[in-house]
Amino acid sequence: MAVLIIADHGEGVLRDATHKTVTAATQIGGEIDILVAGKGVDVIADSAAKISGVRAVLTAESDALGKGLAEAFASLTVPLMAGYDALLVSATAQGKNIAPRIAAKLDVAQISDVIAVVTADTFVHPIYAGNALETVQSSDPKKVLTVRTSAFDSAAEGGSAKISSVDPGPGAPGTKFVSDAMVKSDRPELAGAKIVVSGGRALGSAEEFQSVIEPLADKLGAAVGASRAAVDAGYAPNDYQVGQTGKVVAPDLYLAIGISGAIQHLAGMKDSKIIAAINKDPDAPIFAIADYGLVQDYKVAVPEMMKALDALK
Amino acid sequence: MRWGSKNGSRAALILPKRRSGVMRGRNRKINEGYAAAMKVLVPVKRVIDYNVKARVKSDHTGVDLANVKMSMNPFCEIAIEEAVRQQEKGTVSEVLAVSIGPIQAQDTIRTAMAIGADRGLLLQTDADPQPLAVAKLLKAIVDEEKPDLVIMGKQAIDGDNNAAGQMLAALLDWPQATFASKIEISGKTATVTREVDGGLQTIEVTLPAVITVDLRLNEPRYASLPNIMKAKKKPLEVRDAASLGVDMAPRLKVVTVTEPPKREAGVKVADAAELAAKFKAAGLL
Numbered sequence: 001m002a003v004l005i006i007a008d009h010g011e012g013v014l015r016d017a018t019h020k021t022v023t024a025a026t027q028i029g030g031e032i033d034i035l036v037a038g039k040g041v042d043v044i045a046d047s048a049a050k051i052s053g054v055r056a057v058l059t060a061e062s063d064a065l066g067k068g069l070a071e072a073f074a075s076l077t078v079p080l081m082a083g084y085d086a087l088l089v090s091a092t093a094q095g096k097n098i099a100p101r102i103a104a105k106l107d108v109a110q111i112s113d114v115i116a117v118v119t120a121d122t123f124v125h126p127i128y129a130g131n132a133l134e135t136v137q138s139s140d141p142k143k144v145l146t147v148r149t150s151a152f153d154s155a156a157e158g159g160s161a162k163i164s165s166v167d168p169g170p171g172a173p174g175t176k177f178v179s180d181a182m183v184k185s186d187r188p189e190l191a192g193a194k195i196v197v198s199g200g201r202a203l204g205s206a207e208e209f210q211s212v213i214e215p216l217a218d219k220l221g222a223a224v225g226a227s228r229a230a231v232d233a234g235y236a237p238n239d240y241q242v243g244q245t246g247k248v249v250a251p252d253l254y255l256a257i258g259i260s261g262a263i264q265h266l267a268g269m270k271d272s273k274i275i276a277a278i279n280k281d282p283d284a285p286i287f288a289i290a291d292y293g294l295v296q297d298y299k300v301a302v303p304e305m306m307k308a309l310d311a312l313k
Numbered sequence: 314m315r316w317g318s319k320n321g322s323r324a325a326l327i328l329p330k331r332r333s334g335v336m337r338g339r340n341r342k343i344n345e346g347y348a349a350a351m352k353v354l355v356p357v358k359r360v361i362d363y364n365v366k367a368r369v370k371s372d373h374t375g376v377d378l379a380n381v382k383m384s385m386n387p388f389c390e391i392a393i394e395e396a397v398r399q400q401e402k403g404t405v406s407e408v409l410a411v412s413i414g415p416i417q418a419q420d421t422i423r424t425a426m427a428i429g430a431d432r433g434l435l436l437q438t439d440a441d442p443q444p445l446a447v448a449k450l451l452k453a454i455v456d457e458e459k460p461d462l463v464i465m466g467k468q469a470i471d472g473d474n475n476a477a478g479q480m481l482a483a484l485l486d487w488p489q490a491t492f493a494s495k496i497e498i499s500g501k502t503a504t505v506t507r508e509v510d511g512g513l514q515t516i517e518v519t520l521p522a523v524i525t526v527d528l529r530l531n532e533p534r535y536a537s538l539p540n541i542m543k544a545k546k547k548p549l550e551v552r553d554a555a556s557l558g559v560d561m562a563p564r565l566k567v568v569t570v571t572e573p574p575k576r577e578a579g580v581k582v583a584d585a586a587e588l589a590a591k592f593k594a595a596g597l598l
Contacts, residue, residue, distance in 0.1 A: 105483050293578070
């Protein structure tokens with residue numbers, strides 16, 4: 001039994017999602033190797049080699065891999081899978097982009113958003129916006145999983161796996177990278193943050209979102225999230241969206257401000273350890289799952305919260 | 314068939330009412346004379362309505378869909394809307410809507426036609442094919458129809474797998490552009506802006522290709538009554554999915570389906586200071 005993990009990395013660093021995916025792999029059992037694919041990945045490979053329980057780190061470098069192009073990841077990974085029984089990828093936008101392409105090339109099913117490993121062939125994953133948990137048993141010779149990393153703890157460090165490079169493959173002949181527009185932020189990454197402050201439609205404008213949600217997040221050392229309504233309305237970038245079709249988070253504290261709590265939003269945050277909600281509508285569905293609810297206009301509550309936090313720190 | 318088409322017209326009249334888009338249908342095809350010879354295939358799925366909360370069956374075999382309102386998957390609606398807008402711009406000449414599912418999925422195809430799809434194909438099956446089987450069925454149709462582009466939803470809101478589009482691209486060995494928030498078609502290329510981790514990425518794919526769409530791509534129109542009536546007259550072919558000779562066997566056996574752990578409402582606090590004190594007490598500050 002051997003498991004291959006495709007490392008989750010960005011801006012030159014290995015993301016903690018990789019450590020969490022290693023924990024999922026450990027529960028499947030067998031040898032664990034990590035594939036670090038991209039451009040200029042030496043430092044990332046060094047970090048991956050330090051994760052406890054990892055046998056080997058493979059690196060592959062090309063421009064197409066550096067841009068995350070799915071065709072390049074598939075042509076790299078599919079031949080490597082001859083030596084593995086399972087492929088695990090974190091269920092990020094990039095993981096979701098590449099894993100199904102690899103699965104189909106291997107003629108196997110993908111098990112999406114795995115939240116628990118029951119046995120080496122049986123897994124639990126949410127369906128219907130998390131309103132049901134489905135346990136499935138795979139009959140395929142190889143398993144391809146995307147892992148909902150918020151459901152797993154991070155694997156410890158302390159390993160010293162050997163690093164070797166592999167052929168990056170033919171790249172992505174039919175696809176050309178044009179440009180990207182990334183949200184620059186010094187805040188913690190949304191998917192792995194300990195505290196998330198999220199804003200909803202009630203904020204009413206991008207200016208209000210920036211002047212209310214972001215300073216509060218900074219005071220709490222938090223990442224910023226948003227409801228779909230706030231993103232659709234252009235108050236916040238797409239990368240902030242928490243929910244069924246956006247990011248799924250499970251921080252120690254999720255503070256929802258001006259978010260009513262549609263099923264689709266709850267799907268992305270209901271596994272948070274503590275949920276707090278500020279909303280002027282006492283009937284907002286978010287209060288049905290909030291540990292702490294404050295029924296008040298955010299325009300009153302947030303400035304008061306800023307002062308109270310200053311006093312407590 | 315009589316039952317199916319009757320049902321189809323009923324469904325067309327209960328189109329999603331949550332949007333207040335303009336009735337643009339009557340303006341379509343103004344560019345028809347100049348349209349490029351480009352065919353777009355759009356898969357559409359009949360799923361539990363977006364506003365309905367799924368309930369797990371008491372025998373834990375699945376989700377209870379009896380007497381539940383069913384609608385077109387919202388991402389498929391965005392995909393159809395995009396194909397029709399491209400046709401209105403003159404970059405696309407024909408839009409084919411394909412659904413895989415029970416006979417009632419004809420309703421979903423009629424809805425797609427009311428938005429503007431030219432014709433429909435139902436691959437009828439009472440099995441619930443898994444994403445790999447869906448991709449194989451769609452590949453069989455792509456091989457026959459030879460579209461220049463497949464535009465489809467990034468995920469269906471029932472299984473939430475987010476896989477069929479990427480799998481179809483893999484089986485066809487076509488480029489893929491997932492999670493599109495903007496699509497520009499020019500000649501044999503599509504320039505697609507994608508919603509990725511950390512922001513947006515723009516790539517150019519050589520056609521034929523598979524594009525999967527995200528929420529911000531467009532806001533689907535509210536089909537007009539004349540277009541709903543017109544949709545009833547458009548060609549809709551029904552074929553037995555099994556007749557395509559595709560391996561539809563499920564690779565994943567459903568062991569059990571359960572309710573997620575319930576979360577109870579906690580306490581209400583009086584003001585922000587009390588809330589901040591709760592954070593402090595929980596060791597969060």
